[in-house]
Amino acid sequence: MDTIASLFSFITTPVSWIIVQFHKLYGALFGADSGWAWGLSIVSLVVLIRICLIPLFVKQIKATRGMQALQPKMKAIQERYKNDKQRQSEEMMKLYKETGTNPLSSCLPILAQSPFFFALYHVLANIANGKTIGVMDQQLVDSAREAKIFGAPIAAKFMDSPEKVEALGASLTDVRIVTAVMIVMMSLSQFYTQRQLMQKNVDLTVKTPFMQQQKMLMYIFPVIFAVMGINFPVGVLVYWLTTNVWTMGQQMYVINQNPTPGSKAQDQYLTRLLKHVTSHGEVKSRGKKKVVAAIVAKGPDRNDNERKFITALTKQGLAAQADGSVIKSVVATADSDAASGGAAKRQQPKRQSKSQRQTPPSKPSSKK
Structure with a gap:
């Protein structure tokens, strides 16, 4: 993870600068060394990033719906060329080109977030080691290093040794309880978001392999996040939990206001x-x-x-x-x-009595 984070070191300076600006605001309210000041700075970083990513989120929705609309045609191509994988791939690419659909567009928000996520991880890793990074001088690093959220330092991890946790001025029990709760919440929010999408916002009239893949991801993603989460610092868990909650709320709004046709x-x-x-x-x-x-x-x-x-x-x-x-x-x-x-204007004939119906009509008399 440290190697991956270092690849995004070019963005650590702007990320650290944003955190410091928010920290100045929250530090005036809660105290410069408060865990709330540093924790809310990370939350605000997430909100700022997600607001900037709203246009990509809209593009993701359009791409996802475009893929759903193409599922019947894709299934027909798969059945028609099931014995010719090369021709099947060519026809799929042709279909994407004709309809202007890009399967990777549905991953745009996650891909766009990745540099910020790994840059934040790099910042927190340096804070844990007491090293300056970006615009954060030694005083800010020491303040962030000692800041705690519910007793857990923001630079601590679930898998940290007792000695490392003790060096951060906390107990291993507090760190593991806090990180375990946040990992569970992070995984559950991911699961609920995907489950909400599958149950409410998918065209139920179309049964395709795409839906089965989405259903599998509903169970796989939370497990992946749980496994990765034990190696995330508390600050990164705050980041990822916040972005999951934002995604869940954003999706609820879209489902209620602009649902998928047929869902x-x-x-x-x-x-x-x-x-x-x-x-x-x-x-x-x-x-x-x-x-x-x-x-x-x-x-x-x-x-x-x-x-x-x-x-x-x-x-x-x-x-x-x-x-x-x-x-x-x-x-x-x-x-x-x-x-x-109309019925009131039509006059119904009067009903005749039985004697009137039996009596023949009289002939008109002729005058000579």
Whole structure:
């Protein structure tokens, strides 16, 4: 890990500078040597990085959905050229090129975070050894080295020896309890994030190997993080736990506001939208109008969730328009008029008694 971190040493100066700036702010509130001041500085570093990565996150969502949309075509190619792996790869690349899809785009946020992650690890490793790094002078290094989060120094690791932990002014028991709890929380947050994605935001109408791979990753990633976590300093665990929580919250927002077509989340979203439309008689927000307009534009290509939404609108006497607005349905109004006003205009003949029906009509008399 130290070798990998050293490869990203070029970014340690800006990372250390950002941490120092946040430390000045939190140090004024909690004390310069407080673990909260240093811990919150790391948390703020994560938030800043993740805000900068939001455009990449949006690109990741588009890439993931593009891959999901291509799954039926990819499966057809695999079945068609199952005995010719080279032709299969060529056809796959051709499909990616035609659709403008890049399978690696879904990994962009993680790849973009990597330099900052390893640079932070490099900074904390030097702090643990009492060495200056980046813009951090010896005074700041000593302050960070002695700072503790719940009794565990931010530079300590789960696998550190008792002697090394004692040199940091802490007990091995405190370090292992704190790091174990953070590793478990880090792994659980990773598992929940992936599970939430698989259960709510995947097109359930498409069963492909891609879904099976995602399901496997749901169990593999938390295990990988748990194994790697025992070699992470407390400060890095704070970093990774914070970024996992951010990802989980960010994904919750996307699932609720912009779900994948055909997913369970889309069904729930359209149910909420239908309730809103029937209550107010219109679509107010620009985002909701875009959703309705997209459904209208699909026409016969709508999925089951979207067809159910349009049908439910019709039953409520409403019709979705191409611009995303909703108006009172002309067809429903006509049917309603025919069933009420139209029927009232037609006069029913009076019922005759039995004697009247049996008596033949009298012939008109002719005058001579």
